[in-house]
Amino acid sequence: MSDKRENSADEEVETKEMDDRSLTPDNQPQDERYIHKVGVPPKQKLYKEIKSAVKETFFPDDPLRSFKDQTKRRKFILGVQAVFPILDWGRTYNLTKFRGDVISGLTIASLCIPQDIGYAKLANLPPEYGLYSSFVPPLIYALMGSSRDIAIGPVAVVSLLLGTLLQAEIDSAANPEDYRRLAFTATFFAGITQATLGVLRLGFLIDFLSHAAIVGFMGGAAITIALQQLKGFLGIKKFTKKTDIISVMQSVFGTIRHGWNWQTIVIAVAFLGFLLFAKFIGKKNKRLFWVPAIAPLISVVLSTILVYITRADKEGVAIVKHIEKGINPPSVKDLYLSGQYLPKGLKIGIVAGMVALTEAVAIGRTFASMKDYQIDGNKEMVAMGLMNVVGSMTSCYVTTGSFSRSAVNYMAGCQTAVSNIVMSIVVLLTLAFLTPLFKYTPNAILSAIIISAVINLVDLHAAKLIWKIDKFDFVACMGAFLGVIFFSVEIGLLIAVSISFAKILLQVTRPRTAILGKIPRTTVYRNILQYPEATQVPGVLIVRVDSAIYFSNSNYIKERILRWLVDEEEQAKKLYQNKIQFLIVEMSPVTDIDTSGIHALEELNGSLKKREIQLILANPGPVVINKLHASEFVDLIGQDHIFLTVADAVSSCSPKIMNDV
């Protein structure tokens, strides 16, 4: 620091040369303490001001940073690389990385094939559509995405959400063709929504779903999905189409006498046990991560052979029966781009697209921070969007990043998005040659696989932590959780979003304020509730406002300060202390003020004048001091009543109070 001290003489000069609106406390008694002026930053040009506000809102990550000071040709190359990151990392791709990607790609393929078949059922679609969705979208993502660890494909929660929303419009059993077309339409608009958010740089909108709400929503969805699996798990034929726990329980226990199939239950319980045991092993020893990863495929193979040999399907064990052979048929002509289903597809697409995005971005961020690389959220959204648009034209439904498969991908040592390509090729081969082999696969196994997959989404540890840290967050979490379980995924989602918004509104309407006192043996003033040893100065009330003063809270802040004043005056009366003569408002946390805020300050000043109390401001920030000048509020309270620190402000009051006593 010593090298800096030498410059202090120069700085003094600079200070004097600053904006002439600088506030000099002229008529203050010259005491020994050095009092620095409150800085008034040079006023920015309007264009520059707007530009910087727009930049910070939509381009906080400065995406064009690397384009600066480059030749035109280089800029072009960088631009193409920005759209297709594969061109960037592809150049340094090598055999070591490829080995890692092949191993991880094979691992996630073995995990995704049985999951896909099950998840397609959650979306009320035939099983091959799950596989289709694991073939095309991962390829597109590999070209355009910037996450190295994410595993793309259908996921449980989005499948359930899509299934519920679509089923509300068209009955999948009565009208499978229209249902399928609406599913593609929704997928198309989900992609459009995602890409639009990315292009318009509105990615921050998904931040409005709070972590706590997501934990609750995911937990609720996981339990709902698990309950749905009871149909396959218990071999029940007639099952409710509703997803709330009460309807499902009625379906389950209403059929207990002559609806359950014991052979199915035996198979299901045995393999669920096997799957959970494999999970347990994987958890105990991180090196054995591949055990739970390939356990589902092993279960499918074993159970299929078992059913084929014993012909248990004749005993009532439900089997997959048929998966269409061959790769994705085109579905461009299936999209509803006009007619009554267009707005419905649009609505469902927006909801499903946003939820899918929330999951993908959370995954991308998690793994990026684990490996310490940066992800451009908005670019990521464009990649997701295009992948779903292309998917909707090739018989895929909404896909996103799967948390469980991404974790396996990461642990299996994936290096780049090539692992997604490997997975995609395996799925392609499966579609082309292997689908007939799934004929005798019992549905119960798929149910067991889904149950063991979604069980991890119930994050009790996170819920406990939320409870400990923030009670309001816990309400949001439980609201979303119970909403999903007792009503439907939509209601749960609506509750999650509403509570998240309510929290934001509360934050901006009811900001905190605090009374400050002097910490002994320092010149520091702090909240007297946090520092009970801090002492208040008689005759002076120091209030800190802990938020920008905007229309949404300006009135509250004004009234709150006046209420502090009344409280303090009553107490002062009781203790026969001096009447309060100065109100110091510590403005450090007040980052901004708008016209309503200025009005509120003017009204506050008016009320104080009537009570013969002087208003003093401490440490207004750059934006605030500019606006106080623009509105001429500074002249209203006097330039000499604005200070750099609370300590300076107090020292300006003390002599006067002394005299009065």
Added chain:
Amino acid sequence: MSDKRENSADEEVETKEMDDRSLTPDNQPQDERYIHKVGVPPKQKLYKEIKSAVKETFFPDDPLRSFKDQTKRRKFILGVQAVFPILDWGRTYNLTKFRGDVISGLTIASLCIPQDIGYAKLANLPPEYGLYSSFVPPLIYALMGSSRDIAIGPVAVVSLLLGTLLQAEIDSAANPEDYRRLAFTATFFAGITQATLGVLRLGFLIDFLSHAAIVGFMGGAAITIALQQLKGFLGIKKFTKKTDIISVMQSVFGTIRHGWNWQTIVIAVAFLGFLLFAKFIGKKNKRLFWVPAIAPLISVVLSTILVYITRADKEGVAIVKHIEKGINPPSVKDLYLSGQYLPKGLKIGIVAGMVALTEAVAIGRTFASMKDYQIDGNKEMVAMGLMNVVGSMTSCYVTTGSFSRSAVNYMAGCQTAVSNIVMSIVVLLTLAFLTPLFKYTPNAILSAIIISAVINLVDLHAAKLIWKIDKFDFVACMGAFLGVIFFSVEIGLLIAVSISFAKILLQVTRPRTAILGKIPRTTVYRNILQYPEATQVPGVLIVRVDSAIYFSNSNYIKERILRWLVDEEEQAKKLYQNKIQFLIVEMSPVTDIDTSGIHALEELNGSLKKREIQLILANPGPVVINKLHASEFVDLIGQDHIFLTVADAVSSCSPKIMNDV
């Protein structure tokens, strides 16, 4: 202050007895500077915590304050007085006050009668309904309201809004009976909405319409209303039902050849000139406030006599023709409490009720702060609500406080709500005896009166100030203004609300951050953009976060801090300075943190660890420090890396940096 210093010994003891989680920077080198610990407030009980949060949100004004420590009988009396403030101020009512109220009551009555007749037309209702609405509601308000200056009755903007919304559902010309019934239904639900907001203490919801948006909306509505008056002003018979400026202009200039009536125009222009001149006189000399106040009535009387004598109505001058004689007929049975019009009435009622409330509360607050008395916003809403509910049952449409009449009321020296009672009695007498006298009143006069009344709502001065202070506010203002003028009042209102919300969302997603430097000759650290003379400490980056860290901004804040770091590191490299080893986050403005925020901090800490940078926190507030402890984040960065001030934090870094150099 000296008396406090003596206690410092005791305080030292207190400090040591504080919560044992207090942070002692044990392994810091003992230098001469006194370093105070960061206080950890005693943890509140859950019930108490929730109670205080609820209280601050819904009862910030502590409405039961006066009930404390009172006998049961006294509590009962206070309770009744709280519902009917008239019982409170009525006891000290005297003849002097009564004289003021009578004079002001007569003045506002003379102003309101011609206005009421005109405003009823804006709402597409027969003229007597305007008068009805100035009879019953003011009486109810006088019993229950707490503002002393507000003048109750129909107002221009709400009349226009109600008229537009109702006309969209039912054509008032084709089906006047149903239209009238829907108007009462909407009024009923407007009242219910207002009372409900008050009872549920949700009054703060109306704060979400920003001052700037209101200025724009009011200005736009005023111009729209004035344009509508061109029909009466120019004597046009066929006029568009739309309110946007383009349709109106087409109507006006399409009829220029054979639609305008010169006799009407002569009368209108002459009396508008008279009214504006009266206004000018009232503005020049505040004592002559009564000149513009009675000018409308004089205009009505003179023009009526003129038309009666000259029989100008036979020349095409449109006249009022008929106002129903007699007081308000009951309209309870007219309310649509079932059927297709119920939801429409409800929707219109909610919108009109909220807008009416916004106007009334703004008026109440303005005059209360001028006379320095308190208004309970929520109680006021209950009064407004009941007044409209009763109004809807007695043939009144939505009423609220009128800004122009309230100002006249104030200047005429009103003392209490008795002036509203006086006005109400005058309106009663008019309805009972005088309505036939209005038969020959030309419509052009009513148009002139409305134009001269609404012209004040175009507040150019306020708009200019908004431009100077806050550009974003100005966008909201102009958006609402242009929306009303070029589309409709609803669209304008929607734009106003949307922009207001967008501003709140921006505030919570993109909080400001600042790099701090040391102000020379002090131990104070401030924003280096505001204080260019402030010096940064080499090897240490000090960032201040200017907002609570919530899910909506946690990710942005994390990335913003890392971006600051990258920038600084690049700069340090250029200048061959030390590598950055410490990141100090000044937490003073961070009033709260939620689970997402803690996550972001953890991720930030992880990224910093990878770069071998130590994270240090300065001055976390009471809520934040508790949550940092609950989440065990404190243990993650080490208790000895949390300080009371930035200066303390920097002094803990300096020795280490010195050693490394």
